[in-house]
Amino acid sequence: xxxxxxxxxxxxxxxxxxxxAVLAAGCGSGDTAKSSTGPEQLVGLxxxxxxxxxxxxxRGTWFRMVQPGGTPENGPYMPNGDSPxxxxxxxxxxPGTAGGLRVGGYQSEPKPxxxxxxxxxxxxxxxxxxxxxxxxxxxNPVDPQTxxxxxxxTVVNNDGKLTADLSAWAASWNDQEFNQGAPKPPEKQGxxxxxxxxxxxxxxxxxxxWFDRPxxxxxxxxxxxxxxxxxxxxxxxxxxxxxVGGPFNGFTGVWHLEGVYEPDPATPTATAQEPHP
Amino acid sequence: MNAVxxxxxxxxxxxxxxxxxxxxxxxxxxxxxxxxxxxxxxxxAAPVGTGMFPRAAKGAAMIDAFGPYVTAxxxxxxxxxxxxxxxxxxxxxxxxxxxxxxxxxxxxxxFVRDYPGIQxxxxxxxxxxxxxxxxYRTLAGTVPFGVLPWLLALPGVVLTAAGVFGFRAAGRxxxxxxxxxxxxxxxxxxxxxxxxxxxxxxxxxxxxLIDGFRPILTAAEVHRVQGYFVTLVAADGxxxxxxxxxxRTARPDAELGGITALEQRWQPMTSRxxxxxxxxxxxxxxxxxxxxxxxxxxxxxxxxxxxxxWGFAIPGALVLGLTVIGSRRPRTDLIDTxxxxxx
Numbered sequence: 001x002x003x004x005x006x007x008x009x010x011x012x013x014x015x016x017x018x019x020x021a022v023l024a025a026g027c028g029s030g031d032t033a034k035s036s037t038g039p040e041q042l043v044g045l046x047x048x049x050x051x052x053x054x055x056x057x058x059r060g061t062w063f064r065m066v067q068p069g070g071t072p073e074n075g076p077y078m079p080n081g082d083s084p085x086x087x088x089x090x091x092x093x094x095p096g097t098a099g100g101l102r103v104g105g106y107q108s109e110p111k112p113x114x115x116x117x118x119x120x121x122x123x124x125x126x127x128x129x130x131x132x133x134x135x136x137x138x139x140n141p142v143d144p145q146t147x148x149x150x151x152x153x154t155v156v157n158n159d160g161k162l163t164a165d166l167s168a169w170a171a172s173w174n175d176q177e178f179n180q181g182a183p184k185p186p187e188k189q190g191x192x193x194x195x196x197x198x199x200x201x202x203x204x205x206x207x208x209x210w211f212d213r214p215x216x217x218x219x220x221x222x223x224x225x226x227x228x229x230x231x232x233x234x235x236x237x238x239x240x241x242x243x244v245g246g247p248f249n250g251f252t253g254v255w256h257l258e259g260v261y262e263p264d265p266a267t268p269t270a271t272a273q274e275p276h277p
Numbered sequence: 278m279n280a281v282x283x284x285x286x287x288x289x290x291x292x293x294x295x296x297x298x299x300x301x302x303x304x305x306x307x308x309x310x311x312x313x314x315x316x317x318x319x320x321x322a323a324p325v326g327t328g329m330f331p332r333a334a335k336g337a338a339m340i341d342a343f344g345p346y347v348t349a350x351x352x353x354x355x356x357x358x359x360x361x362x363x364x365x366x367x368x369x370x371x372x373x374x375x376x377x378x379x380x381x382x383x384x385x386x387x388f389v390r391d392y393p394g395i396q397x398x399x400x401x402x403x404x405x406x407x408x409x410x411x412x413y414r415t416l417a418g419t420v421p422f423g424v425l426p427w428l429l430a431l432p433g434v435v436l437t438a439a440g441v442f443g444f445r446a447a448g449r450x451x452x453x454x455x456x457x458x459x460x461x462x463x464x465x466x467x468x469x470x471x472x473x474x475x476x477x478x479x480x481x482x483x484x485x486l487i488d489g490f491r492p493i494l495t496a497a498e499v500h501r502v503q504g505y506f507v508t509l510v511a512a513d514g515x516x517x518x519x520x521x522x523x524x525r526t527a528r529p530d531a532e533l534g535g536i537t538a539l540e541q542r543w544q545p546m547t548s549r550x551x552x553x554x555x556x557x558x559x560x561x562x563x564x565x566x567x568x569x570x571x572x573x574x575x576x577x578x579x580x581x582x583x584x585x586x587w588g589f590a591i592p593g594a595l596v597l598g599l600t601v602i603g604s605r606r607p608r609t610d611l612i613d614t615x616x617x618x619x620x
Contacts, residue, residue, distance in 0.1 A: 068503070079514065081384070081510075081515050081516075081517055081518045082514060117547070117548045131547065132517055132540075132543050132547075133548075174548045174551055175551075176548075193334050193426075245558065246559065247552070247553075248503070249503075249555075249559075250503070
């Protein structure tokens with residue numbers, strides 16, 4: 001048996017892949033000579049650019065909350081008296097202790113998650129005043145509001161277009177939890193007849209294992225989308241997320257993340273924050 | 278067995294008796310078992326057919342969810358919050374009556390304009406909750422709602438089995454004592470459940486509670502209260518970020534005690550308010566399920582909760598009666614056939 005060294009094997013694979021890519025490009029009907037690398041997972045840190053306002057223009061990372069019946073484009077928005085941007089309609093966000101969003105791992109809410117109503121989730125974004133009380137963002141294996149299992153954030157780059165599963169994105173404010181993910185996990189399970197939940201889980205497992213059906217608590221709806229420049233590694237991500245249940249039921253969060261992607265092949269599978277003293 | 282002596286010195290029984298008379302075959306009374314089986318099927322079918330399983334579970338969830346809010350302390354806290362907001366508004370009105378600070382403050386103006394209505398509506402809501410605190414406590418003190426359908430269905434299953442097997446055993450001449458005892462235990466459970474589970478006092482408490490909560494737990498009311506919340510937080514934001522500072526600049530001696538008290542109280546107040554709105558929102562569906570369950574018996578002229586205890590007790594009493602019927606051996610004129618002791 002001939003054993004190739006891994007470097008040689010890697011070289012051969014690279015050549016084969018490159019040839020395949022060239023052939024695929026050659027077979028395309030487009031007039032442009034743009035090369036396509038295909039979808040690639042971004043794993044690492046999405047380092048946020050802090051939100052900033054210039055007149056009526058906002059840049060960087062920010063958040064808006066649309067009142068029920070409004071639209072993400074035109075509002076009406078919840079006017080945050082603590083925000084100087086666009087009359088309070090937009091709340092500017094700054095990177096948290098981790099610098100932004102870790103893709104491929106969790107940045108969990110600490111326990112306890114609040115101090116006098118102020119969120120202690122400070123890894124992704126710096127806790128930001130919203131009606132005099134600070135809100136934070138976290139990503140958790142079990143979403144705090146819906147109590148559904150959600151996967152860690154994933155981002156796929158496809159020729160400069162980003163698609164992200166941010167179903168674990170959770171906001172916390174004033175002792176309240178709001179899933180703000182895209183796609184959305186199903187709403188919190190309502191009251192169940194004793195035993196029915198166990199039956200559902202068993203059926204869910206069977207259907208998933210043998211009938212290839214998606215699990216009933218799988219996240220649904222549109223993903224977050226954005227742009228990516230491989231040269232500068234600059235990215236944008238934006239999405240809207242309807243709040244389902246709780247005091248802000250029917251309100252919609254509008255999120256815009258902006259910054260620079262920092263690849264990190266050694267992403268931990270879960271990084272729970274240490275409890276605050 | 279008709280034993281015929283084979284001894285030659287003894288005469289055969291048939292030499293003295295020309296006609297052999299046999300004891301009639303005994304059958305125990307069977308119809309009570311048939312009725313027990315029918316009762317059992319009805320007890321299983323009733324909670325299934327009325328949707329009691331999911332509706333009772335939702336009722337239980339609603340009772341649990343409102344627990345923290347239906348207390349004197351909680352209601353007093355909310356009333357106190359409303360007073361703090363009213364004092365802040367009075368403070369703002371007083372400031373505006375002397376000299377309005379420079380600038381536009383539309384959210385503060387809206388608060389001044391809308392708050393009397395908000396306070397009135399919220400006070401009415403709190404009054405309704407307060408009025409029905411005892412009724413709520415009575416209902417919360419019963420056996421957990423989610424368990425109730427099982428407490429009907431499980432005895433129903435037992436009675437069905439006891440009825441079917443008892444019927445068969447009675448057909449074979451047995452008194453089916455074991456099945457009677459099983460049915461009697463199920464009947465006893467049906468009688469004990471409303472007594473031990475507090476269902477008799479819960480019956481009269483449910484309807485007023487439903488009537489009291491009906492205006493509160495609607496999607497429209499939740500939406501309206503959410504609007505109040507938006508008005509309040511927007512006004513506080515404006516007070517916080519611009520208004521108070523502008524007043525202080527224009528009139529350093531201005532009395533702003535009401536606004537200051539609001540700022541000090543703001544965080545816990547909004548946390549409590551948000552929690553209440555969230556609980557209301559999340560239980561609109563649960564409340565609708567409870568109302569639907571109560572209306573199941575409307576065609577009979579009463580609410581289901583009012584008849585709930587009797588829905589256990591009456592079948593229980595019937596079952597006990599049925600287990601007694603036929604339990605004593607039916608009298609038959611036994612004739613000694615020489616076959617030994619009667620069974």
